[in-house]
Amino acid sequence: MQKRKIAILGSTGSIGTQALEVIKANEDIFEVEVLTAQNNADLLIEQSLAFKPNCVVIGNDDLYDKVHLALDSAGIKVYAGAKALEAVVQMDSIDIVLTSMVGYAGLLPTIKAIEAGKHIALANKETLVVAGELITKLAEEKGVNIYPVDSEHSAIFQCLVGEFHNPIEKIILTASGGPFRGKKREDLAKVTKAQALKHPNWVMGAKITIDSASLMNKGLEVIEAKWLFGLKASQIEVVVHPQSIIHSLVQFEDGSMKAQMGLPDMKLPIQFALGFPNRIKSDFPRFDFTKYPSLTFEQPDTETFRNLQLAFNAMDKGGNLPCIMNAANEIAVEAFLQDKIGFLEMSYLIENCMSKVDFIQKPSIDDYIQTDQATRRLAQTLV
Structure with missing residues (x-):
């Protein structure tokens, strides 16, 4: 496998830091070419000194001097601001751009990377939520592959390998239900952010953790799935699966279903996206059926958790x-x-x-x- 040079947009966040762990464990396969962060200059400096990228971008212009002073002697180029971010993703030396920035901010850099012909490992679901039709059309025109990093979409992608010629009847995205599963509206009226930030299965950044608690994260994933896999709204279902072991399922026209399973660990879908089509050997913890004697499923409560229904409404219109x-x-x-x-x-x-x-x-x-x-x-x- 030829060595791949990776640009990580949002390297100081949850996905970015785990991606660097994957790269460190596979230094013969991956190399860091670009690192970017918005405000966390200290961690960006630490990462840069450890991985020696070609260049870094700090989104906050006020932090440029601090980052430049720390990295100049190491021969690492430093840039600042949104325009610099949009420029560096077009560098000839980059093979894959991992978009792990949070929110709408990931849209324009992703567009610029696709325009430059860079393959995308997509962890920024908002890019396809906001402009899915535009992004998928542009990727097709440029011959760019979009490899999903979200665990649910990675699961669908993994189930479809070898099945791309077989039409999908529907996909089923699994949701943990978050920290408030089973609660009613009166229970949620006075919940605190501390309670909402305690996800039962996943360790994530604050924004995505709150989205998971409100089920908006699943709503965003529903819209993302529509564009990633070319589906109609009627082909996408959501089921609550509290154990987070089955990451999602595909049902084909003959009624057969495929599921991708594993412990809740984001490093696996990150590694799959960066290494596709190869599965790279890892020392990740292995699943033990005896520790999970029961896998359960239930319908999401869209009356209590309105955000999921709002997302379906937005996708329909x-x-x-x-x-x-x-x-x-x-x-x-x-x-x-x-x-x-x-x-x-x-x-x-x-x-x-x-x-x-x-x-x-x-x-x-x-x-x-x-x-x-x-x-x-x-x-x-x-x-």
């Missing part, structure tokens, strides 16, 4: 509505983490924005940008 939903959700989660709104109020805020921001059936990239900005302004006012 299409256009810029998923973009509106995503921008409103990012503001809602930020406000909840800052104790400005309650847990249930996040759904009210998102639904309000979805009904008030101008709908566009066939949005351009400029329409997406303007929609995102307009939604954030409205959402901040509502907060």
Whole structure:
């Protein structure tokens, strides 16, 4: 296997740090070419000195001097700002861009990377939620592969290897149910961010953990799956699976089903995406059936957890509505983490924005940008 040079957008986050663990364990296969972070200059410096990338980008311009001073003597080029990020992903030396930035911020760098013909390991689900039609069309035009990193979409992808010629009847995305599974609306009225940040199975960043608690994360994944696998809304189901051992399933036209199973560990889907089509030997913990004598399944409660239904509504209508939903959700989660709104109020805020921001059936990239900005302004006012 020829050595692959990796750019990691968001290297200081949960996915980025785990990706570096995968690369460190496979230094004969992978090499770090670019690292980027928004604000965590200290960890970016530490990572850069350990992995010696060609260059790094710190998104916050105010931190440029600190990073440059620390890395200049090591011969590592340092850049700052959003435009620098969009430029470095186009470097000829990059083989794969791992997009693990959080939220809408990942959209434009991903577009630039695809335009430059770079294959994408996609951990930033918001890119396809906001502009799925545009992204998939561009990737097809440029001959770029998009390898999913989310555990659920990686599971679907793994189930489809060798089956690409066989039509999908439906896919089933599994959800853990988060820390509030089984709770009703009256139970959620006074939950705290500390409670919401305690996910039962996965260790993730704050934004995605809150999204998981509200089931918005599963809603985002539903829309992402539509574009990744070319599906209709009627072909996508969600089932709550508290043990998080079956990561998702595919049902084919003959009724047969395939599932991908394993312990909840993001390093496996990261490694699969970076190494595809090869499975790389690992020392990850192995699953033991005797420790999981019961795997259970239940329907999601979309009356209590409104965000999942809002995502299905946005996917059904299409256009810029998923973009509106995503921008409103990012503001809602930020406000909840800052104790400005309650847990249930996040759904009210998102639904309000979805009904008030101008709908566009066939949005351009400029329409997406303007929609995102307009939604954030409205959402901040509502907060």
